[in-house]
Amino acid sequence: MASLGSALSIAVQSLNNATGELQVTNNNIANANTAGYTREVAVLNEATPVQEGNLSVGSGAVLEGYQSVRDELVQTQIQQETSAQSGANAQLSAMNEIQPTFTTSTTDIGTEMSALFSSLSTLSTEPTSSSSRQAVLTAGQNLATAFNSASSTLTQQQTGLNTQVTQDVSQINQLSQQIAALNPQIAQLKSTGQDGGTLQDQQDALVLKLSALTNVSVTQTDDGETVTTGNGTALVEGSQSFALQTTTGSDGMTHVLDQNGSDITSSLTGGDLGGTIQTRDTTIPGLLTQLNTLANQFATAFNSAQATGYDQNGDAGQDFFTIPSTVAGSAAGIKVAISDPSLIAASSDGTSGSNGNLTNLSAVQTNALPSGQTPGDAYAGLVYKVGSLTSDANAESTATTASLTQLNDQLSSVSGVSIDEESANLLTYQQAYEAAARVVTTIQSLFTVTMSMGTAAAE
Amino acid sequence: MRVTNMLPDMQYAIQQSQQNLSTALQQVSTGLRVNKPSDDPSASANMVVSLAASANVDQYTSNVSSVLPQMQTVDSAISSVVTSLNSAVTQGTEGASGTENTADRQEIASQVQSILSSVITQANTSYEGVYVFGGSETSTPPFVAASTTYTSAKGSASSPLSTTTALTAGSVTTISDATTGETMTFKAAAGDTVATLQTAIANAVSAGTLSAGTTATINAGGQLEIGTNSSSDGIVVSSNDAALGSMTAASGTSVANAYAYVGNSSVNTVQVGDSMTVATNLPGNQLFTSGTNVIGSLQNLISALQSGTSAEIGTATTAVSTALNDVSEQRVPLDNTISQLNSQESYLGQEKVTLTTQQTSLVGANLADAATNLSQAELQNSAVMAAAAKVLPETLLQYLQG
Numbered sequence: 101m102a103s104l105g106s107a108l109s110i111a112v113q114s115l116n117n118a119t120g121e122l123q124v125t126n127n128n129i130a131n132a133n134t135a136g137y138t139r140e141v142a143v144l145n146e147a148t149p150v151q152e153g154n155l156s157v158g159s160g161a162v163l164e165g166y167q168s169v170r171d172e173l174v175q176t177q178i179q180q181e182t183s184a185q186s187g188a189n190a191q192l193s194a195m196n197e198i199q200p201t202f203t204t205s206t207t208d209i210g211t212e213m214s215a216l217f218s219s220l221s222t223l224s225t226e227p228t229s230s231s232s233r234q235a236v237l238t239a240g241q242n243l244a245t246a247f248n249s250a251s252s253t254l255t256q257q258q259t260g261l262n263t264q265v266t267q268d269v270s271q272i273n274q275l276s277q278q279i280a281a282l283n284p285q286i287a288q289l290k291s292t293g294q295d296g297g298t299l300q301d302q303q304d305a306l307v308l309k310l311s312a313l314t315n316v317s318v319t320q321t322d323d324g325e326t327v328t329t330g331n332g333t334a335l336v337e338g339s340q341s342f343a344l345q346t347t348t349g350s351d352g353m354t355h356v357l358d359q360n361g362s363d364i365t366s367s368l369t370g371g372d373l374g375g376t377i378q379t380r381d382t383t384i385p386g387l388l389t390q391l392n393t394l395a396n397q398f399a400t401a402f403n404s405a406q407a408t409g410y411d412q413n414g415d416a417g418q419d420f421f422t423i424p425s426t427v428a429g430s431a432a433g434i435k436v437a438i439s440d441p442s443l444i445a446a447s448s449d450g451t452s453g454s455n456g457n458l459t460n461l462s463a464v465q466t467n468a469l470p471s472g473q474t475p476g477d478a479y480a481g482l483v484y485k486v487g488s489l490t491s492d493a494n495a496e497s498t499a500t501t502a503s504l505t506q507l508n509d510q511l512s513s514v515s516g517v518s519i520d521e522e523s524a525n526l527l528t529y530q531q532a533y534e535a536a537a538r539v540v541t542t543i544q545s546l547f548t549v550t551m552s553m554g555t556a557a558a559e
Numbered sequence: 560m561r562v563t564n565m566l567p568d569m570q571y572a573i574q575q576s577q578q579n580l581s582t583a584l585q586q587v588s589t590g591l592r593v594n595k596p597s598d599d600p601s602a603s604a605n606m607v608v609s610l611a612a613s614a615n616v617d618q619y620t621s622n623v624s625s626v627l628p629q630m631q632t633v634d635s636a637i638s639s640v641v642t643s644l645n646s647a648v649t650q651g652t653e654g655a656s657g658t659e660n661t662a663d664r665q666e667i668a669s670q671v672q673s674i675l676s677s678v679i680t681q682a683n684t685s686y687e688g689v690y691v692f693g694g695s696e697t698s699t700p701p702f703v704a705a706s707t708t709y710t711s712a713k714g715s716a717s718s719p720l721s722t723t724t725a726l727t728a729g730s731v732t733t734i735s736d737a738t739t740g741e742t743m744t745f746k747a748a749a750g751d752t753v754a755t756l757q758t759a760i761a762n763a764v765s766a767g768t769l770s771a772g773t774t775a776t777i778n779a780g781g782q783l784e785i786g787t788n789s790s791s792d793g794i795v796v797s798s799n800d801a802a803l804g805s806m807t808a809a810s811g812t813s814v815a816n817a818y819a820y821v822g823n824s825s826v827n828t829v830q831v832g833d834s835m836t837v838a839t840n841l842p843g844n845q846l847f848t849s850g851t852n853v854i855g856s857l858q859n860l861i862s863a864l865q866s867g868t869s870a871e872i873g874t875a876t877t878a879v880s881t882a883l884n885d886v887s888e889q890r891v892p893l894d895n896t897i898s899q900l901n902s903q904e905s906y907l908g909q910e911k912v913t914l915t916t917q918q919t920s921l922v923g924a925n926l927a928d929a930a931t932n933l934s935q936a937e938l939q940n941s942a943v944m945a946a947a948a949k950v951l952p953e954t955l956l957q958y959l960q961g
Contacts, residue, residue: 132564195597203595203603210607214614221618224829225625225839228689228697448825453689453697455827462830465611476611484604487596494597505571516563520955527959 104550106150108543110160114536117144120163121529125522132517136305138168139517140297167295171514174507175304176318179311181504183370186312188496190264190375191383194257195490198387201253202486209250210479212243213398217465220458223446227455228412233441240420240436247395251431254388258353261380265354266346268313268373272335273343275310276327279303280341283324287338310335315370330374331367333358353380383489388431390485394478396430397469399423405464409445409457417445417457569947576940583933586924593922602921609921613914619831620907623900626829626839629686630897633841636684636691637890640853643681644883647674647857651876654864664872668864672816675857679818682847682854692843693822701822701843702854705737705793706812708786710778712804719781720803722754730800732756734769734785735819737793740848740855741768742821747800753783760785769794784809793817816858820844831903837896846889856882 121142131137143166147159204210216239223232282303286296296303303325310316315330323338334342342359349355355365356373366381368374399421406417424433438444448456464475471478586592596603653659654667682692683700693701714720726747735742743763745756756775763769772788783803785796793814796806822843828836847853860875867875 199595199597204606204610210611211614214611218614218618221615221622221830222625224827225622225629226687226689227695227827447695449695449823451695451697451823451825453693453827454695454825455829456695456825459828459830459836465615476608480604480607483596483607484600487598487600487603490595490597491600501571505567508567512563512567513561516561518561518563521561521563523955523959 104543104546106159108540110147111536111539111543113147113160113162114539115533117142117161117163118529118533118536120166122526122533124166125525125529128517129519129522129526132519132522136301136308137517138170138301138304138515140166140168140295143167165294166297168297168300169515170300171511172320174511174514178504178507178511179308179316179318180370181500181507182308182311183315183374185497185500185504186372187315187370187375187378188493188500190261190372191379192490192493192497194261194376194379194383195486195493197257198253198384199486199490201250202483207242207246207249209243209246209394210476210483212239212246213465213475213479215239216243217462220462223444224455224458224462227446227458228452230441233412233444233446236444237436237438237441244421244434244436247391247431247434250391251388251395254384254391255432258380258384261376261384262354264376265356265373265380268371268376269344269346269356272310272313272373273341275306275313276335276341276343279306279310279325279327280336280339282306283336284339287322287324311371313371314368314373329364329367330369331364333364387482387485387489389427390478390482392427392430393471394431394469394475394482395434396423396427397471397478398464398475399430399434401464401467401469401475402461405457405460406445408448408460410447410450410454411445412442412447412452414447414450414452418443420444565950569943569951572943573940573947576936576943580933580936580940583929583936586929587926587933590924590926590929591922592924592929599922606918606921609914609918613911613918615833616907616911616914620904620911622829623831623904623907626831626837627897627900627904629689629691629839630837630893630900632684632686633691634890634893634897636681637841637846637886637893639681640678641883641886641890643674643678644853644857644879644886647671647860648876648880648883650674651860651864651872651879655869655872655876657869664864668861671857671861671864675816675854675861678847678853678857682843690822691840692846694840694842694844695825695827696822697840699821701820702818702847703735703795703821705735705795705814705817705819706808707788707790707793707814708784708809708812709794709796709806710780710785710809711783711798711806713802714777714780714782714804716779716781720753720777720783722752722757722777724753724802726751726753726756726803727801730798730802732798732800732803732806733796733821734760734763734773735795735821736769736773736787737795737814737817737819738770738787738791739768740820740844740852742819742823743768753777786812790814791817793819795819795821797821816861818854820848831900832907835899835903837900841889841893846886853882853886 121144124140124142128139143164144161145164147162149156150159202208216236219232219235219239223229223236226232282299286299286303289296289299307316307318307325307327310327316327316335317330319326321338325336326334326338327336328334333344335344336342344359344364345357345361346354347357349363349365355363356368356377358364365377368377400423402421403419406420409417411417419437422433422435422437423430445461446458447454448460466474468474469478473481585594593599593602593606650667650671654664659667679702682702684691685700689697690699690701691697693699711720728747728749728751730747732745732747733742743760745759747755753775760769760773760775764771764773770787770789770792772792773786773794774788775783775785778784785794785806787794791814795808798806820843824842824844826838826842827840829839830836848855856875856878860872860879863871863875
């Protein structure tokens with residue numbers, strides 16, 4: 101049978117529920133600007149009704165717990181897009197460093213190459229002029245320097261990226277450890293039917309940071325999240341994390357090994373690490389090969405032309421450029437072999453006044469190198485490649501940023517805190533509390549009435 | 560859709576609009592649409608090629624400017640030679656007439672002699688230190704007065720040179736013959752001796768390069784003596800051989816009116832267009848000593864005037880006249896080249912304009928477009944800012960408080 105006592109206990113329960121709801125709202129508002137925070141809602145259920153004879157009477161509401169509002173699918177998409185964005189950014193930042201070297205300036209390879217041929221042409225009008233000869237030598241040195249500095253820009257970037265690999269791997273290991281440490285705690289909460297809540301938020305934030313470093317795939321198990329790299333190398337399983345290692349390979353570059361010591365460098369994609377490795381191992385070596393081939397073939401062609409003529413002393417022309425014996429390292433190693441301007445083989449007949457061989461030297465500009473292109477076209481090809489690699493990385497970065505903005509909107513529409521909404525909730529819960537308090541006051545006055553019933557009858 | 564926080568979207572929109580603004584501003588301020596290869600990789604690559612073409616055009620223009628005065632010098636020297644030859648023909652015709660006596664002819668001969676020396680002066684014309692009629696031997700005058708005998712600096716009675724004296728490998732000895740107009744060049748190989756040089760001279764005589772009778776002998780003073788054995792055949796000898804020392808003409812052996820050509824037949828060419836090269840010199844042997852032989856014909860006229868008959872003077876005068884025609888003919892291509900150079904100069908000017916236009920269209924910004932883009936970007940940017948300022952501070956709490 102219903103009693104004032106049971107009514108009071110329902111009212112007290114309501115007060116507790118409203119307090120709980122206010123607590124959640126308060127927490128949501130407090131974390132409105134906390135990165136990675138997932139809004140929580142209080143889960144209220146009807147209490148089991150009380151059966152009184154034929155009547156079933158409600159017995160209030162029960163606060164079952166707090167639930168974070170998540171969307172795992174969007175969360176996964178954000179992780180993947182973050183990976184793609186970081187990868188593109190890593191490439192973009194390297195290319196932005198490389199690009200100025202290949203931008204038309206007073207000292208780029210194209211300009212210096214033109215200057216060398218111009219100086220040869222000037223020499224053809226006055227083959228005995230020592231100042232014109234010196235100008236050819238200086239132009240040759242400037243061209244060699246332009247090759248040297250382009251090569252050094254590329255290799256310096258490569259070295260910088262190499263250091264980045266080590267840093268990225270150490271961060272990945274740290275994050276894996278932290279994710280693994282959270283797994284048992286979350287699993288324990290879940291086993292008792294509770295929501296992962298804040299711990300889950302922390303773990304999601306860590307996984308997102310990890311995604312920015314490399315492409316990862318996450319699966320949910322009873323033991324928590326299992327995290328592997330894109331190629332399947334385990335990073336986290338339950339409470340255990342597996343550290344990646346780094347080692348210097350025979351190519352002098354830092355390689356990444358899994359916990360078994362297998363080299364997984366080339367299979368790492370996405371994220372800062374993936375982008376860094378891609379730029380270090382594919383993009384820059386490709387550019388270096390093109391640059392070295394150009395330097396090598398140009399110097400070889402120029403030396404051959406020089407050998408067909410005679411210098412000012414009537415001796416057969418000797419090498420103008422010194423280049424390493426292999427194509428690799430040609431751009432870094434190219435230098436002018438002669439320091440005496442009279443050794444420029446302008447003459448075709450051994451007399452100092454002849455300019456006949458300058459035609460052969462100038463023809464290097466218009467003749468195809470073994471690569472099938474003229475030196476100018478080969479350099480233009482290199483400029484095109486640098487430009488398109490940079491612009492591709494830029495486009496990729498812009499696209500992923502836009503898509504990430506959209507995905508974040510989507511996620512925040514599910515999991516984000518709306519101050520307006522919370523403000524409205526605040527009012528609702530405040531009223532609920534006030535109403536429950538009113539019930540308590542009412543019951544209290546009823547109790548008073550009940551207690552004074554006898555006294556009133558006696559009067 | 561539930562909208563919770565508009566700040567990230569606003570930040571993104573502001574950033575996008577500022578990026579557009581910055582791009583538009585850069586295009587307007589630099590006047591360039593392409594500032595770095597990634598702005599337009601293909602235009603940047605074409606730009607490299609176009610800039611190289613531009614640099615070539617600049618260089619061709621500068622080549623035309625430096626070659627033209629030299630060509631003009633060559634032309635004016637030839638023009639003087641033509642004038643001289645004309646006056647030699649006049650003198651010869653006068654000398655050939657039966658009315659002139661011996662003294663008159665001697666007088667005319669000496670006038671023709673001075674014409675010859677003036678022709679030699681023209682033939683030794685130099686432009687900025689470069690002898691323009693010496694082929695590629697540009698550092699020394701190409702026409703040198705010839706002598707019958709040259710002797711070496713090395714060798715003495717006490718320590719004579721001999722046929723077995725070894726020559727320095729790589730050394731060069733040249734004998735230029737005024738009569739044949741040709742030059743023998745002997746480059747010593749390892750193991751060569753004076754005897755090898757003697758054989759080479761004998762071979763050159765058989766081949767007709769050197770006049771008959773030219774020999775190299777060791778004279779009483781122990782020196783190497785190269786001589787023609789004829790008072791009318793002159794030679795010029797030079798050597799850089801250390802064993803022989805320099806070769807000098809023996810005193811009193813110079814041959815009157817004989818000049819040997821010590822230049823060569825090389826022609827230097829200079830590129831003044833992608834497919835246009837011009838010859839910048841005219842080897843003196845081609846112009847003055849080969850074919851109808853300007854110098855030879857003048858020499859003959861002088862000796863005919865000095866000791867010949869009217870008929871001989873007439874023949875010699877006709878030869879000078881033929882040489883004159885020949886020189887005038889050779890001048891025609893030279894004049895053509897000069898006029899080509901003048902028109903090439905204006906063509907290159909046009910080409911430069913074409914390339915500059917091409918470069919502007921490759922990387923330049925269309926200023927009208929760029930300015931429009933800039934004002935649009937400004938407008939968009941202030942709209943985004945205004946929207947952000949209006950939307951972001953709005954919250955329910957404000958209204959509840961109010």
